[in-house]
Amino acid sequence: MNKFKFNHQVKITISGVKKMGKKAESSLTPDHVIKNWEELKDYMQKGYPADEKREQVFEDLYHMVRLMCDNVPDMIWAKDRDKKFIFTNRAIAEKLLNARDTMEALGKTDMYFANRERSLHPENKKWHTFGEICTDSDEFVLKTEKPGRFDEFGNVKGEFLFLDVHKAPFRDEKGEIIGTVGCARDVTREKEIEKNLTESEKLFHSLIDNMLDAVIILDFEGSILFANRAAFELVDIDPRTPLQGFHVKDFALGQSMMDIENHQQMVKEDKFGFLGNYQIKDKYGQVKWVEGLGRKIEFQGKVANLVNLRDITPRKKAEEELKNREKLLEGVARMNHILINSPNLKAAIQDSLEEIGSATRIDRAYIFKNHVEESTGRLLTSHWMEWTNGQVEAQLYNNDLQNIPYEKLSPDLITNFTQKKPFYSLSRDLDSYTHEIVEKQGILSLLLVPVLVQDKLWGFIGFDNCTQERNWKEYELTILKTAADSIGSALDRYDFEKALTESENKSKKLIKAIPDMMLVISKEGFIQDYSPKNPELMSIPEKEIVGSNISQMGLSPADLEQILKMIKTTLITNTLETIEYALDVPAGNRYFEARFIKLNEDNVLSIIRDITGRVRDGEMIKSSLEEKDILLREIHHRVKNNMQIISSLMNLQIKYENSPEAINILKESQGRVKSMAMVHEKLYKSKSFSMINFKDYLTRLVSDILYTYDLISHIDWKLDMDEIKITMDLAIPLGLIIHEMVSNSAKYAFKKDENGRIDISMKMVDDRFFLRVADNGVGIPEDIEWGETDTLGLHLIDALVKQIDGVIKLDNSQGTSYEIIFPPMSYVNRG
Structure with missing residues (x-):
């Protein structure tokens, strides 16, 4: 085909x-x-x-x-x-x-x-x-x-x-x-590419417009060919504004324009992408700092400079603020150095004013000093010192700045000073009286910082701006408050050093009058200085004392080790350490007490006292006390034995008595004697001859009473009280009171072989003792009243309660309950 x-x-x-x-x-x-x-x-x-x-x-x-x-x-x-x-x-x-x-x-x-x-x-x-x-x-x-x-x-x-x-x-x-x-x-592929390209362009524009940094494209003549939204916002221009006609010189300032032209040329020559900092202005004339990075690109068919711009104004301001802060801190540091090292306080404060005034970039710095008006007692303040930068008129001899009453100054100033805070204000914002004072001096804004000496308002340091108004930053206030505190410390130190000099003069006179020896000893034990009163009490010749070591004093090894340890402890903890030791000296074998006090970082002051007489007197007193302890123990033992003999005699008498009434009387008397004998027994067996553990005493006393009445098997009893130690003077009447109450419960509260309960509690609340003795028996008849009953036991309880300055309350609604409240008295001790 x-x-x-x-x-x-x-x-x-x-x-x-x-x-x-x-x-x-x-x-x-x-x-x-x-x-x-x-x-x-x-x-x-x-x-x-x-x-x-x-x-x-x-x-x-x-x-x-x-x-x-x-x-x-x-x-x-x-x-x-x-x-x-x-x-x-x-x-x-x-x-x-x-x-x-x-x-x-x-x-x-x-x-x-x-x-x-x-x-x-x-x-x-x-x-x-x-x-x-x-x-x-x-x-x-x-x-x-x-x-x-x-x-x-x-x-x-x-x-x-x-x-x-x-x-x-x-x-x-x-x-x-x-x-x-x-x-x-078929253009499917081309359309896909076109679509992707369109989306990429949209994404690109979206990214560029949403960047925080500004992006611009310049030709190398400086015309702006492209700008993202952030770039428009950087210079406060509506992003919808056309770019035609905008040139970088419309925004760059002075030296920055020259820098940009140089950097443009470097980028054009492909040397590198250049990074620089520039000053620009927005449409309102507000100056800003930007950081720009340029790169050579091709844009719209010709070479151009793609520039990223970042607003670094806050960083520049922070850097400037940091520089100012460092300058201010350096000024305060130099001021402190002057205040610490200058021998002349007034000259030092004057030099300090110049340092701090220069560091704060103000026109005038000054100090006002407070004083009290004798006739009225009003607090006044007067101009004392001043520094100026040479651009404003000095006010040191201005009579209007002398004897100013605080009560007429700005209420806000007084409030801030009361709270120990600085006060700053623009002149135009002050009250009429204060404004009139500062206006005559050409002040536009001022800062006043209180000066405190020993936490009291001594005066204030002031800072004036006369060329432009100024708002102080918080860090500046903090640093200047530190400067004012330094001046206050210098004034306080001056007063202290003056008082110290006077005190040293008094101390020297006082030291001469003190009979004790004093040594300045280093942490290694070397004697740096001394003030001996009696050379015969030193084991080292007087000429060799300074420079010698305490190890040459003839101390025992144990005492030497202990003293060296005390010196280190005193230096570390700044605590007082004391030791007693014996030493052979030219005056014979003597006893000494040494006290170590921290003098500085390397030395202690040792005050040494001859306590030979006190030690020997103490030995005699100790021997005498030991004899008295033996005698007291023997007395308590014999009293207890005599009471036991009386109790035994009563027991013999009971055996020969046929009358139940007589037997009960003898048993009650025997119980009372036992309660007193137990006190003496506790005392002579105790380490103390004046105090006994009352809880132990009551435990034995109640057990003996229940045993005597053959109730120990079916009468439950509970003792609730703290570990209390009381004197014999309180223990005997209190023991007799409890003996009578428990005996009454044992004899009358329960029927024969009937189970019962006796509760005893003793607590101290608000410096008062609360004693309660209660049983769940039949109770005392309601017609019995204190002081009117013939019952010996109740008479005895009433008399003994009065003896201890107490009050008693009887409740027989549910059994019998005695409640006694009495003071602890001077012979009570809680253990």
Whole structure:
């Protein structure tokens, strides 16, 4: 079928046409190229007769056109007025219609093939969607009778296809429209690239516009070609403002403009991307600092400088503030050095004012000193010292600044000084009286910081700004308060040193009058200084004392070790250490007491007293006390034995008595004697001959009473009290009171063999003793009243309660309950 072979182009020549039929009768030369179909038609009409050979020529021409159309990648077709294909090339048949070949499409519409594809894949609605949402371009061309270009797209075989379509009317020989012809190019890949590029551009613009840093593009003449939103905001310009006409010189200041021009040239010469700091101004004239990094790029077809700008104004301000802070701290440090090392206080304070005034960059610094008006007692303040920077008038001799009453000054100033806080204000914001004072001095703003000496308001240090108003920062107030404290400390130290000098003079006189020896000893034990009163009490010759070590004094090894340890302890803890020791000296064997007090970081002061007489007197007193202890112990022992003899005699008497009443009286008396004997027994067995443990005493006393009355087996009893030690003077009456109460309960509260309970408690509350003795027996008859009963026991209880300054309360509503309240008295001790 293919009679022609083509490379990149097709040329139809006369000689080629002649090969298709008989010799053509034409004036055209054999190698003449036919440029268009009209020329070919004319040649055929003139060169060939109307016979069967013409059909062969047109058939060959059709095959030539078919071959050309099938070998191009674009889709080519022709349709009649019913939109049915009358010609398709291989590309449209394969790529769009999915036809078997180019012949299958003839006589069918594109929707025929679309529906066929959809019916073959009903499960996938996206298998073939081509043409569903596109304009009917065939209809458009037929109606307008004009060529057109269209975008047509959709899925084909499940893959997205985008076509760039060109269509035109198809006319017959008479010029009548018989259909449409078209061609389409697959631009799916190009559209995808275009889409990605568009999205990338959108993303790029979004990223650039949302960057915190400003981004601008400059040409190398300084014109601004591009700026992101942050760049507009940096200079306070509406981002919608057109960039035309903006130049970097519209924003850069002075030296920064020169720096930018130099850096632009470096970037242009490809030296490197340059980083620099520049000062710019916004549209309101506000100065800002920016950090810029430039890079050479290509933009809109020419080289340019891409610059990232970062607002570093806060950092610059912080750096400036840090410099000011360091300068201020250095000024305060120098001021402290002057105050500490200068021998002349007034000169030191004057020099300090200059240091702190220069560091704070103010016009005038001064000190006011407080004093009390003798006639009225009012607190006044007066100008005392001053420094100026030479640009303002000095006020040191201004009489208006002398004897100013605090009561007339600003209430806010007084409040701040009362709270030990600085006071600062603009001159125009002050009260009328204070404003009048500062206005005469040309002050626009001032800061006053209280000076405290021993936590009392001594005066204040002031700082004036006369050229411009100033608002002080918190760190400046803190540092200047420290400066004021330093001046206060210097004043206090001056007063202290003055008082110390006077005290030293008094101390020297006092030391001469003290009989004790005094040594200054280093931490290694070397004697640095001394003040001996009696050379015969020193074991080292007087001329050799200074520089010698205490190890040469003849101390025992144990005493020497202990003294060296005490010296170290005193130096570390700053506590007083004391030791007693014996030593052989020229005056004989003597006893000494040494006290060690920290003198400084390396030395202690040792005060040594001869206590030989006290030690020997103490030994005599100790011996005498030991004899008295033995005597007291023997007395208590004998008293206890005598009482036991009395108790035994009563016991013998009971055996000879037949009267129950007499027996009971003897038993009660015997119990009372035992209670007193037990006190003496406790005393002579105790380490102390004046105090006994009352809880132990009561435990034994109650047990003995219940045993005596044979109630120990069926009467429960409980003792609730703290560990209390009391004197014999209280123990005997208190023991007798409890003995009578428990004995009464034992005798009368319970029936024979009846179980019962006795509770005893003794507590101290608010410096008062509360004693309670109670039983759950039948109770005392209601008609019994204290002081009116004939019962000896109750009479005795009443008398003893009065003896200890107590009050008693009887409650017989549920058994019998005695409650006694009495003071602890001087002979009570809680242990």
